[in-house]
Amino acid sequence: MDTYxxxxxxxxxxxGVVQAVNELSLEVPAGIIFGFLGPNGAGKTTTIHLLLxxxxxxxxxxxVLGFDTxxxxxxxxxxxxxxxxxxxxxxxxxxxxxxxxxxxIYHMSAPExxxxxxxxxxxxxxxERRKEQVGKWSRGMKQKLxxxxxxxxxxxxxxxxxxxxxxxxxxxxxxxxxxxxxxxxEGITVFLNTHNxxxxxKLCAQVGVIRQGKLLAVGHxxxxxxxxxxxxxxIFGHGLNKHMVELLRKQPEVTAAELQxxxxxxxxxxxxxxxxxxxxxxxxxxxVEEVRRGKANLEEVFLTLMEEKS
Amino acid sequence: MKDISTIMWKEWxxxxxxxxxxxxxxxxxxxxxxGILLPLQSKASWLHLPLAxxxGILLxxxxxxxxxxxxxxxxxxxxxxxxxxxxxRMPDREILVGKIGAILGYAWGIMLMGxxxxxxxxxxxxxxxxxxxxxxxxxxxxxxxxxxxxxxxACGGVLVSLRAATVRQAQQxxxxxxIVLSFGGVFVVNLILRALxxxxxxxxxxxxxxxxxxxxxxxxxxxxLGITFARFQRSRLILx
Numbered sequence: 001m002d003t004y005x006x007x008x009x010x011x012x013x014x015x016g017v018v019q020a021v022n023e024l025s026l027e028v029p030a031g032i033i034f035g036f037l038g039p040n041g042a043g044k045t046t047t048i049h050l051l052l053x054x055x056x057x058x059x060x061x062x063x064v065l066g067f068d069t070x071x072x073x074x075x076x077x078x079x080x081x082x083x084x085x086x087x088x089x090x091x092x093x094x095x096x097x098x099x100x101x102x103x104x105i106y107h108m109s110a111p112e113x114x115x116x117x118x119x120x121x122x123x124x125x126x127x128e129r130r131k132e133q134v135g136k137w138s139r140g141m142k143q144k145l146x147x148x149x150x151x152x153x154x155x156x157x158x159x160x161x162x163x164x165x166x167x168x169x170x171x172x173x174x175x176x177x178x179x180x181x182x183x184x185x186e187g188i189t190v191f192l193n194t195h196n197x198x199x200x201x202k203l204c205a206q207v208g209v210i211r212q213g214k215l216l217a218v219g220h221x222x223x224x225x226x227x228x229x230x231x232x233x234x235i236f237g238h239g240l241n242k243h244m245v246e247l248l249r250k251q252p253e254v255t256a257a258e259l260q261x262x263x264x265x266x267x268x269x270x271x272x273x274x275x276x277x278x279x280x281x282x283x284x285x286x287x288v289e290e291v292r293r294g295k296a297n298l299e300e301v302f303l304t305l306m307e308e309k310s
Numbered sequence: 311m312k313d314i315s316t317i318m319w320k321e322w323x324x325x326x327x328x329x330x331x332x333x334x335x336x337x338x339x340x341x342x343x344x345g346i347l348l349p350l351q352s353k354a355s356w357l358h359l360p361l362a363x364x365x366g367i368l369l370x371x372x373x374x375x376x377x378x379x380x381x382x383x384x385x386x387x388x389x390x391x392x393x394x395x396x397x398x399r400m401p402d403r404e405i406l407v408g409k410i411g412a413i414l415g416y417a418w419g420i421m422l423m424g425x426x427x428x429x430x431x432x433x434x435x436x437x438x439x440x441x442x443x444x445x446x447x448x449x450x451x452x453x454x455x456x457x458x459x460x461x462x463x464a465c466g467g468v469l470v471s472l473r474a475a476t477v478r479q480a481q482q483x484x485x486x487x488x489i490v491l492s493f494g495g496v497f498v499v500n501l502i503l504r505a506l507x508x509x510x511x512x513x514x515x516x517x518x519x520x521x522x523x524x525x526x527x528x529x530x531x532x533x534x535l536g537i538t539f540a541r542f543q544r545s546r547l548i549l550x
Contacts, residue, residue, distance in 0.1 A: 052397050054397060054544050055545050055548060078399035082394065082397040084393050085393065086391075087394075088390060088395070101320045104319065
């Protein structure tokens with residue numbers, strides 16, 4: 001079997017003069033959570049629509065689970081689960097009936113559906129409220145139910161389009177925990193559209209960054225941090241001043257330097273050493289007590305990429 | 311068939327049985343009109359299907375369909391459930407036939423219940439010493455006509471709802487369509503009848519004439535169903 005569940009080659013889609021997806025070439029390995037990061041309007045949702053065969057590409061091609069999105073979209077949709085831009089729940093129906101409907105769509109037997117409803121709703125702490133109309137639920141509960149629906153028929157690949165958008169931090173964290181544990185337990189691949197970088201960093205084994213329909217970078221979050229984020233250092237001590245900040249900024253290996261309260265924050269270029277810079281500060285009269293090295297987080301990488309390409 | 315029945319199950323659950331008391335009261339009112347009010351007004355002649363009965367059988371389910379069918383796709387679009395349904399494995403034709411079948415089955419089912427209640431009420435209220443059934447040939451012809459006419463309404467309504475952005479827009483378009491069809495239909499039928507040789511249908515009984523109309527409307531049903539299938543494109547529905 002192919003180790004990649006999604007492959008796209010120069011996939012493009014335009015709407016009039018707007019190029020929503022532009023020459024996207026991507027490979028998503030099986031069994032991971034793949035984060036597709038980008039600002040609003042970057043082309044993330046259009047990419048999902050193309051991968052599900054709901055939209056025809058203007059050019060290029062895509063292959064999902066070994067099936068071509070143009071000619072075998074039915075085969076793809078039979079094997080995937082999806083939580084798209086909206087939860088897609090029938091609010092006048094109960095939680096149980098919502099799941100039951102999707103179980104029926106995927107030809108699951110009545111005992112299978114009953115068992116799966118109990119399993120997923122119990123996992124999500126929603127079992128006691130299964131008979132209630134979904135319209136009366138909070139947004140967080142609805143999103144949990146929508147995730148359960150996407151996983152209901154044991155798909156091998158699940159598309160989630162910004163599942164935590166609009167949720168408060170507690171609800172988002174709970175949903176992410178539920179999602180991570182379910183994905184680990186069921187061994188599925190997840191294509192996760194998000195602009196929540198903390199979420200991506202926590203959940204994703206690989207991320208792709210898209211902007212204005214173009215893929216800017218792809219890889220493990222650590223690799224991206226290494227490649228794009230450089231590293232940071234915090235220098236603590238006495239006698240640190242603005243003159244030293246100016247001095248540091250003139251050094252070729254430094255991309256940014258700031259005096260924050262009583263310490264200096266220095267952002268370094270790739271593979272740069274902090275030692276010579278510390279010596280420079282000491283020579284300038286500072287009494288350095290502590291140096292802390294750290295990597296840039298995914299948010300900084302993301303912002304760097306956005307700035308680089310704009 | 312399994313997929314069609316799944317869609318019909320969802321439609322009935324979502325639209326009809328989850329809307330609280332009104333979901334139950336609405337069909338009861340219609341059954342009351344068709345099964346109690348009209349038979350009591352028509353007295354014993356109800357079982358010979360007077361004009362009021364024929365119009366009731368034809369028009370009551372038709373109006374039920376026209377008031378509800380706009381919701382079929384436009385409602386799903388408005389409530390943001392359409393995209394998820396289209397992303398599922400459910401085939402195009404099964405979605406369409408399921409939606410048409412659900413609304414037609416509901417309206418036509420209510421009408422049949424009304425006729426059954428009317429049979430009981432007419433027999434009890436105007437008892438002749440034995441049970442009397444509807445005049446069979448006329449009853450079958452009218453019921454068949456009701457089915458094809460209402461299928462036409464359901465197909466047309468779904469076709470409008472497919473491309474309407476909101477339920478309100480769908481209902482406005484259906485109302486305008488009904489006005490145009492009513493007046494335009496009378497005009498066209500009148501023209502056709504004038505063009506035909508006089509006395510062409512004089513040898514036919516009313517039931518036979520109705521069956522002839524059933525056949526013509528059934529052909530129109532198939533044409534409209536074909537158009538609806540052709541207009542059902544997931545990519546267009548996603549972008550609308």
